[in-house]
Amino acid sequence: MPEELNLDIFNADPITEDVSDEATEAAPKTYAPAGPALDAAAESQADLSAEMKAIGEAYAQALKNGAAAETQPRLDYAPYRSSLLRHPTKDLHHADPETIELYSPAFGHMDVHALEADLTIQHNGEPLGERIVVSGRVLDGDGRPVAGQLVEIWQANSAGRYIHKRDQHPAPLDPNFTGVGRCITGADGSYSFTTIKPGAYPWKNHLNAWRPAHIHFSLFGQEFTQRIVTQMYFPGDQLFPLDPIYQSIVDQDARDRLVATYNHEQTKPEWAMAYNWDIVLTGSKRTWTENEALGAGGDENE
Amino acid sequence: MSKLTPTPGQTVGPFFGYALPYTKDRELLAPGSPGSIRLQGTVYDGAGHPIPDAILEIWQADADGNVPHRTGSLVRDGYTFTGFGRSAVGNTGVFTFTTVNPGPTEEGAAPFIAVAVFARGLMNRLFTRVYLPEDEEALAKDPLLSSLEPDRRRSLIARRDPDGGLTWDIRLQGEGETVFLDFSDAEGASK
Numbered sequence: 001m002p003e004e005l006n007l008d009i010f011n012a013d014p015i016t017e018d019v020s021d022e023a024t025e026a027a028p029k030t031y032a033p034a035g036p037a038l039d040a041a042a043e044s045q046a047d048l049s050a051e052m053k054a055i056g057e058a059y060a061q062a063l064k065n066g067a068a069a070e071t072q073p074r075l076d077y078a079p080y081r082s083s084l085l086r087h088p089t090k091d092l093h094h095a096d097p098e099t100i101e102l103y104s105p106a107f108g109h110m111d112v113h114a115l116e117a118d119l120t121i122q123h124n125g126e127p128l129g130e131r132i133v134v135s136g137r138v139l140d141g142d143g144r145p146v147a148g149q150l151v152e153i154w155q156a157n158s159a160g161r162y163i164h165k166r167d168q169h170p171a172p173l174d175p176n177f178t179g180v181g182r183c184i185t186g187a188d189g190s191y192s193f194t195t196i197k198p199g200a201y202p203w204k205n206h207l208n209a210w211r212p213a214h215i216h217f218s219l220f221g222q223e224f225t226q227r228i229v230t231q232m233y234f235p236g237d238q239l240f241p242l243d244p245i246y247q248s249i250v251d252q253d254a255r256d257r258l259v260a261t262y263n264h265e266q267t268k269p270e271w272a273m274a275y276n277w278d279i280v281l282t283g284s285k286r287t288w289t290e291n292e293a294l295g296a297g298g299d300e301n302e
Numbered sequence: 303m304s305k306l307t308p309t310p311g312q313t314v315g316p317f318f319g320y321a322l323p324y325t326k327d328r329e330l331l332a333p334g335s336p337g338s339i340r341l342q343g344t345v346y347d348g349a350g351h352p353i354p355d356a357i358l359e360i361w362q363a364d365a366d367g368n369v370p371h372r373t374g375s376l377v378r379d380g381y382t383f384t385g386f387g388r389s390a391v392g393n394t395g396v397f398t399f400t401t402v403n404p405g406p407t408e409e410g411a412a413p414f415i416a417v418a419v420f421a422r423g424l425m426n427r428l429f430t431r432v433y434l435p436e437d438e439e440a441l442a443k444d445p446l447l448s449s450l451e452p453d454r455r456r457s458l459i460a461r462r463d464p465d466g467g468l469t470w471d472i473r474l475q476g477e478g479e480t481v482f483l484d485f486s487d488a489e490g491a492s493k
Contacts, residue, residue, distance in 0.1 A: 072310050073425040082423030085348035086474050092484035095446050099407035100363050101416050105386035108373035141306050154321030164317040180321045224361050224416050225485040229427055231312040248425050249310045257309045280306045282486060
């Protein structure tokens with residue numbers, strides 16, 4: 001494992017490395033059927049898969065020896081090469097949250113318009129791709145709905161291309177799709193986005209690295225300590241075993257918590273396929289007021 | 303009530319730039335308005351290089367130490383202090399906020415700003431705090447700071463700039479590594 005690492009990355013110029021790492025630095029101006037030139041020095045999927053397999057086996061052995069199941073990604077997960085210099089080497093320091101950390105910023109309908117939850121109506125025409133509705137609930141670790149809070153999403157288009165200027169994957173941009181949405185959760189913690197199923201896209205972690213299709217989610221709870229950013233995946237993706245970001249969560253049950261389920265009952269005939277995904281934040285540390293317990297939204301505080 | 307297992311986090315990735323930033327995201331109040339200060343710093347990796355694709359969030363009490371409960375962080379009206387801000391770093395790894403010095407939230411408490419750090423290559427968000435440097439008595443008895451070795455404690459205390467602002471750098475790894483916080487109860491803590 002560590003001895004198999006390509007140490008060249010430690011010597012890379014950070015700016016160059018950052019620009020080229022997940023985007024093609026010298027992108028073709030026009031679509032090149034042969035694709036961008038391949039980096040002969042890049043590590044192979046087989047190398048990466050072997051590393052990930054070894055980490056997975058060590059974790060399985062630790063579980064057998066009585067270790068507690070892990071629920072979060074490892075900060076130190078070498079197969080995701082960009083993490084090498086970006087993970088703390090010291091253990092996170094246990095702290096009891098204090099005053100400000102026991103509350104969360106308040107967001108409301110002043111901040112987010114209801115139409116921002118529909119990513120398919122932001123331009124003059126319909127975006128290309130498979131229209132989907134992704135919905136679910138945001139709950140805290142005690143099972144209580146997280147009401148009146150902000151949910152933000154962003155994603156690639158159906159061809160696997162982000163609007164972001166650093167994404168120079170030679171797949172088409174869609175003039176009718178930006179890929180950004182927001183909503184405020186309902187009293188029951190519910191959210192719902194109408195969007196397009198994102199495509200898989202290539203990145204430069206290693207040669208022939210492809211990210212499974214995913215939607216980025218950003219979530220706030222009722223306390224700042226509950227803040228998370230994560231990614232939702234689609235069921236049955238063949239890229240799961242190959243992807244170091246998904247695999248950075250070493251526990252299969254924990255990985256499964258990031259995968260939406262297809263819901264045919266909610267699928268709208270001749271309109272949109274439905275996926276469900278519930279998100280659980282950490283437990284609450286604060287004693288709630290009656291209003292919060294009843295699911296009061298952010299606007300109530302104004 | 304039943305205990306549910308939290309959903310795992312994932313890296314914010316490289317492509318948040320058109321999604322998470324918004325107009326006046328880093329201006330908790332208008333630059334130059336009475337009482338406003340600049341909070342700035344640089345995010346560094348383990349090689350000491352600035353990270354050009356990190357994004358930070360701050361959340362803090364107002365100047366009187368009151369916890370804000372007002373909406374309007376995403377669409378600022380220019381008058382309401384909501385206590386929340388977000389700043390993506392630039393190409394040189396620098397973030398900037400315009401805010402106020404938070405007041406102590408309790409009598410004698412050391413004022414601090416809560417911070418969440420996100421970056422490409424960072425698997426999960428990190429929490430930390432930035433303390434105001436002045437009230438040394440309060441800093442000395444702060445429960446978190448007093449539980450840290452002196453050299454680690456320093457990573458959480460900002461420097462006061464000549465213009466009244468605060469400078470505070472984040473080091474994700476290596477010498478002077480910032481203290482990052484784990485608020486979870488013992489079980490299931492991330493590594």
